[in-house]
Each structure stands twice: as structure tokens, then as C-alpha cells.
Amino acid sequence: MNLSMSAIFTSLVTGTVGYAYFRYGKRMTRPVFIAAGIGLMVFPYFVDSIPLSIILGSTLAALPFIIKI
Numbered sequence: 066m067n068l069s070m071s072a073i074f075t076s077l078v079t080g081t082v083g084y085a086y087f088r089y090g091k092r093m094t095r096p097v098f099i100a101a102g103i104g105l106m107v108f109p110y111f112v113d114s115i116p117l118s119i120i121l122g123s124t125l126a127a128l129p130f131i132i133k134i
Contacts, residue, residue, distance in 0.1 A: 072118075076109035079122040083107075086129065097129045
């Protein structure tokens, strides 16, 4: 497990964005935002690499804007 300051910051940012997506999706009943929010909050527990974490987080954050449901 990587406990560097950059890894903690990356996890904090993705978790915060994920929480915001989840709340927005729940309030507006948008399932893509809910799924992306849960993904953004959960994946930092399983990904150790910071570059991979940034790529995966960016992809999950952009997903609701690519998939319009």
C-alpha cells in the first residue's frame, strides 16, 4: 500500500468528486452519475499506482458526459 502524500491527495480528490457525482445522480435520478460516483469512491482502495489512478479517475469522471442516459 502506497501512503505517500500524492497518493493520499489523489484518493481524496477522486473520493470527493465521486461523492459529488453520487449525490447529484441520486438527486436527479441519473444512474450513470450514481455508478461513476460509486466507482470513483471505491477504486482508490484497489489501485496502488498514482498514474493509473489519475487515468482511471479521469475516465470515470468523464464517463457520465460521454454516456448520455
